[in-house]
Amino acid sequence: MTIKMYTTSWCPDCHAVKTALTKRGLTYEEVNIEQDDAAAQYVMSVNGGRRSVPTLVYGPHAASLSRFSPAKLDAFLNQAGVR
Numbered sequence: 001m002t003i004k005m006y007t008t009s010w011c012p013d014c015h016a017v018k019t020a021l022t023k024r025g026l027t028y029e030e031v032n033i034e035q036d037d038a039a040a041q042y043v044m045s046v047n048g049g050r051r052s053v054p055t056l057v058y059g060p061h062a063a064s065l066s067r068f069s070p071a072k073l074d075a076f077l078n079q080a081g082v083r
Helices: 012-023 037-046 070-080
Strands: 003-007 028-032 055-058 061-064
Touching: 003 012, 003 037, 012 028, 012 070, 037 055, 055 070, 061 070
Parallel strands: 003 028
Antiparallel strands: 003 055, 055 061
8 A cells, every 4th residue: 555645846844745755765645735626625525624744544544644753654654554
């Protein structure tokens, strides 16, 4: 299973998460919500109506990593069971 990451082109947190995932050797599929209305609607559905990016999804687990920190990423990966 691959991590799906919902992003925008201008988001500094999105760039930080991409770098952190790459450094950990984790692959991800990027979906830019500026170019995909259905993806933007999905992001809002899992974030209480907010277009919050980056939003990571792994299986049934979804979380916004806005205001990124390595600890937030660790918490998501642990909760989702990403190995």
